[in-house]
Each structure stands twice: as C-alpha cells, then as structure tokens.
Amino acid sequence: MLNLIAGILVPEEGVITMNGNVVNSLEPEDRNVAMVFENYALYPHLTVFENIASPLRSPKYRQPEGKIREEVERVAKILRIDWLLQRLPSELSNGQRQRVSLGRALVRNPEVFLMDEPLTHLDAKLRHQMRAEFKEMQANLNTTTIYVTHDYLEALSLADRIAVLNQGRIEQIGTPDEIYYRPATEFVAEAFGEPEINILTAGLVNKDGWMYLNLLGDSDHFAVPGRVRQALEEHGADTVRAGFRPKDIKYSFTGDPSMLRASVYSFEPLGAKAILTVQADGQLIRLIAAADLDVKPDQPIYLKFNVEEAIFFDSGTGRFIARAGEKGVRSVG
Template sequence: MAEVEIGAVSKAFGKTQAVVDLSLTIGDGEFVALLGPTGAGKTTTLRLVAGLEAPDSGSVRIDGRDVTSDAPADRDVAFVFQQYSLYPHLTVFENMAFALRAPTRRLPEAEIRAKVGQVARLLHIEAKLHSKATQLSGGQMQRVAIGRALVRSPSIYLMDEPLSSLDAKLRGEMRLELKRIQIDLGATILYVTHDQTEAMTMASRIGVMEAGRLMQIGTPREIYENPVNSYVAARLGQPMINLLPAGLFAGAPSSAKTIGARTEHLAITRNGGDVSATVTRVEHLGDQSHLHLDLGGQPVVTLAESETTLDVGDVVSLRLNKPLFFDAAGRRVAA
C-alpha cells in the first residue's frame, strides 16, 4: 500500500467545474470516504487519481511519485465500479485472474491460483470459483468485482459506490465484510458514496464535498459533532439535522441566523420546555420512533422512545441542549 496525495487539483468539463482546487492526502493503510450528493465531484476525483481523467491543474502523487502524466496502467491502482462490470462468459476464477494474466503483469499460474484462492476465501466465494458470472446473485457478483481488485494488491483501491445497487440487507453485510478485509489487508482505500451510513461505519476519515469543493475532512465523529457549516451538518445524522430560524429560541448568539438541532439537542417533555410544538406524525420503527412536529410553522423531526404514547395533535414542549449555530451564509458560529 502507499500514501496518495492530491494537490490543488481542478477539473472542468466545458463550463462545468467538476473539481475545484481539491487537496487531500490518503495515508498508507487508511480508508477515506468522499461523501456528497450527485454532482459533487466525487467520481471525478476518483477518475483523476486513476488517470481516467487529466486534471486542468494540480498534481497526483502515489507513494511519493508524481503520476499526474502517467497512463492508468502505470499508476498501480485498482478501480471498483458501481456496476459489476464482469465478463459474463468467464467463470468467477477467470474474472478474478484476468488482470494477473495481463502482459504487463503476467504471473506464474501457480501464483495466480494461490492469490485468487486466498481472496475468494476472504470474500466467502470460494465455492463459486467455477461458476459463470451469470449464475451469481447480485451480492456474489459484487464480491467478485471487489475480489478482482483485491488480487491486484495495488497501491490504492478506488471504489465508486460499489454497494449502491445491493438491497439493504446485503449492503449491511458487505459493509462489514469490506471493512474487515480492509483491516486484514492494511489496504489504502478511497471510497465514494452518497450514503452517510457507509461513510460513518467504514471510513477512518470522511471528506464532505459540494459542487466540486472539499468542504471538510475529518473523522466521522469530528464531522458529525463539529461541522464547519450547515451543508456539512446536513450530510450526517439520521434523522437529518433540523435547521431552524434562530428567533424561535432564546439565547442564540447575535450573529446566528440558523439553529442546527439534532435529536440529541432536543429534549421533549409534556410541559416546562422553552417552546411548544404540535405532533403531526409518528413513525414507529421498532426500536425507536420518528416524531414529526410543527414548531411555529417549521417542521421538526426528532426521536422518541419506541413505546411513546404521543399521537397526532398532541402538544409537547421542547428544550434545546447545546445545539449548533450558523450565520446567514451557513458558516458555523461559536456558541
């Protein structure tokens, strides 16, 4: 594995600025996730590291070597795409061994079999090695796609939303598998996702992107507890943070125009709180409930106990507990 440095990279497609002056270092053996909505520049960043796109400015260094002008084949990277991109007429073994038989990397057949077998065991697909790709389930195909990258042992793995096409149960299982494998191999991974759960549960650091810019980089806890602006605050948290006019509550800093209230920032009582709100909907989710409230015409969503007796039309009191504050431009304001 190796350290990867992205230095002040920018990339435009016509008049659209896809990546703007982005600098990021992925440490040796680190799992970094880029989080953001469609169009934030996440995939373009991956493609710039892979060499599939050339930057308009800036540089990419892998293991201390400037690879900005190198072809993809010379960068020692492995790319896992959102879709499986398997060869349907080949077996699982042949799909995984394909890159190891390339003219630039041809290994002895015994070594290829050993590598493929080892990775197949890691991914729990050793029983499928002689099956055609078309005979596999979606989860198995995704494991093969990941396995095809793992056998390469590259400097860095680039993963573009590899779990997004799986159902919720499989996605949860694969998150655990992928993190386990990353730790076991000490792999360096740059991972793109729009799913906050994937980012928070797998990554050692999260980079939040908006309109091609890296807004903040930090551990999941840092990003969640100390977002630099309201955009970053809204990327993490379930249910999503409530962004409310500062005038609804007393005690906000004078420069604050918006209060960011996560579920842990809101205490709900029948009376005795700072303000009153009306229950508009209760979503029972088994171990907890989402409580939808109307607070002076502003919608608020927070958590309640699973056995809550609150119902539509009930009036409750809310009290704030160390919320976040933002100015008119969305920048964080000190409490």
C-alpha cells in the same frame, strides 16, 4: 475524481501525485491502481474464478498459477463467494456480481484501491457485514483506499478521513468525529445523521448578564453555554443558525415551564425506533421516539432543547461558528 486518479480522465489543471511522484502523464496500466466500478464491469464470458484472477494474469502483473489460485480462493472466502467460482456473471445476482467486482480489486496489491459505491447493490444485512469486513481488510492490507459513497454510515464507520463534496467542491475534510461534531457548513451537518439535523434561525438576546437564543418565538429558555458565548460575540451577528441533532431534543406530553409547546405533525415507526416530526412556530422539527409511542396528529407536545450540544452556523453563509459539548469548542473564521 476516481477516473482522474486512475488515469481514465486527464485533469484540465493541477497535478495528481502518488508517493510524491506526479502521475499525470502515466497511462492507467502504469499507475498500479485497482478500481471497483459501481456497474460491476465484469467479463461476461469468464467464470467468477477467471474474473477475479484476471488482474493476476495481465502481462504487467502476471503471477504463477499456484499463487493465482491461492489468492482467488482467499479473497472468495472473505467475500463468501467461494461456492460460486465456476459460475458465469449471468448466473449471479446483482449482490454476487458486486462481490466478484470487489474480489477482482482485492486480489491485487496496488498503490491505491479506488472504490465507487461498492456496497450499493447489496442487501442491508450483507452491507452491514461487508462494512465490518472492509474495516478488517483495510487494517490488514494497510493500503490507501479512496471510497465513494452516499451512505453516511459507511463513511463514518470506515473512514480515517472524510472529504465531503458538494457540486464538485470540497466542503470539508476531516476525521469522522470532526465531520459529525464540528461540520464546516450546514450542508455537511445535514449530510450526516438520520433523521436529519434540525437547523433553526435564532436571534441572540443579551439580558441580565446572560446570552439567550430567541428560538421559535421563545427567548427565555435557551441560554447560550458560556463555552460558545465568546465565539458568538466575536462573530458579531445578532442572528445565527442553531443546529440540534434529533437525539438532543427531548419531548413530553405533560410540559413544564422550561419546555416549548408544539404539536405532533407526523409519526414514522421504523422498527426499533420512530421518527416523530412536530411543528412549533411554523417550523417542522424531527425527533427520535419510541416505536410504540401512541400519538395523534395535532396532539400537543412539549420540547426541551439541549443547547449544550447545539452547533452554531452563520445565518448568511451557513458556515460553522462554534459548538459546545463533550467534543469541545472550535471557532471557524
């Protein structure tokens, strides 16, 4: 997609427009786009300074030398590579090369920035810092940026709008809130969040004037919120897929009648928190637990599901039906 926008590839059908103008026939150098490649694509014989400066020395976008030095030093300070300006790419780490590649794009004033996983090769601490820097830079630059990433944290923290692609097709386009709280499909729901959302098949049971989920062999304790009952009734199916984020499932080792019995399957401490996987009715369910929790495999555990935060999907197509919660309810046909 980035190659198509940049003009490196030609679309087989459809049109690409920038500022209302069709650019399909324009050569890459005439589109005024700045691209950051995942594999850096640096000039090996040029210093860091010369690599960053190269767009400002091209025949089409040439700038005075004083302006070039000013812009290169400004961008290098933002990226914390101002002390590397006289080095060659072969003398840099992968993370430093990635920042030089970023600098070469940021020194421009293009119509659009195209970024192909620009933070992939940075260490975790620097990646976190650069996310914050990107957010500030984008606010200051006010330039359209198309940013490709497999990291859902980058997407949620940086984007105004997110397009989720699945095998070349767009599953959903929306704001970070829409993508996270009202995912259009199960694929989108599973792509955002760590640990991954739990999506379980559930029957719909009407009794005593209430609608219940027959979930994990229990049809007495999962009352469907009134805010989504109408959407489920209009949907017409007697089976749905119910999604529960790990944070919306509470656990206890001294269960009460409103809780569902399960057993501990695995425990993964991750520093400040842990991922606790339990088994109930043959299904594995992921929870968030305290890192210092003392548990053993097959130990009995009791679960309480917050149905008020459940996300409901069609059991056949996997498409969103409705959700109740603080972010509201929306039904998708």
